[in-house]
Amino acid sequence: MKVVKLNATTSTNSYLRAYTKEFDSESDVLVWTLDQRAGRGQRGASWESESGKNLTFSVFKRVKGLPVGKSFYITMATSLAIYEVLEEFGVMNISVKWPNDILAGKSKICGILIESVIRNGLYAVIIGVGLNINQKVFKHAPRATSLALETGKIFDLEEVLEFLIIKFYKYVALITQGAFETLKTEYEDKLFRKGKVSTFKTNSGELFTGIITEVSKTGKLILQLEDELYKEFDLKELKLLY
Incomplete structure (x- = not known):
């Protein structure tokens, strides 16, 4: 993986999307910055991050050959990698708030934003991560x-990032191996x-x-409603209150 470090940028996802238009590399690329000034989240939300205190980065991951219908497994792999890192660094009561927020108790510690890159089908994904560290x-x-x-405790940002990369590839390997049910479970x-x-x-x-x-x-998200009725919802249709 090629790592590009920036002192400051508006959004690492936006930077990486523009950056990767300039080349056609087989390798993955990670861009991270100490100062992200216009980080984006789901539903157009902004991401608050104090300069030099957190990990704000994006990964350009080639997924050529992965059907568009299976792209959510990238979200699963990323969420599980972050979960495991947090657990090993001593964070308690961790959970994944669908689709891709990571909570400690009821407080948000990490947000993920994944965007597809389409070139004659699903070519790559850009995975944006905002992980609150210090x-x-x-x-x-x-x-x-x-x-x-x-x-x-206070943590070294680069040490946490290196650990995250290792865990990310651990779970991406499950996709490569076709172990989709294991990842989903x-x-x-x-x-x-x-x-x-x-x-x-609901939106209304x-x-x-x-x-x-x-x-x-x-x-x-599949919910059980009244009378044993099951219904699917996507992110834009509802919000979980807690």
Whole structure:
């Protein structure tokens, strides 16, 4: 993997998308910055990150040959890699909030944004990660936390990044091996609120209750509703309240 380090940029995902248009490399590329000034999250949300305190990076990962319908397995692999790193560094009560937020308790410690690169089919994905490491004060994200807040320790950013890369390839190997069910089972085992009655809000503002049972192979959330009815939802259709 080629690693590109920047002092500052607006968004590592945007930078990497422009950067990779200039070449056609077989190798993966990781771009990380100490100061991301306009980080993006799901639903157009911004990502708060204090300069020099956190890991904000993006990975250009070739996935040529992987069907578009299986692209969510990249999200699963990334989520599991981050989960394992956090666990080994001493963070407690970790879970994956569908589709790709990582929580410690009920506080967000990591966000992931994955974008597809289409060139005659699914060619690659750009995986953007914002992982809170040493930041202790969050002015605009009251439910945010970090490794430092959860463990009382200060971490070396490059050491955490190197560990993350190792874990990422561990789980990507499951995709290469075709072990999709193994990956899916591990991901679902770590889902926040799985098997519990939870409240959801639709885009129109309607509230309803349901139980998270699993995630479809294409990444949709499957809920058990009243009368044993099961229904699939995608990210744009509802929000989990907690």
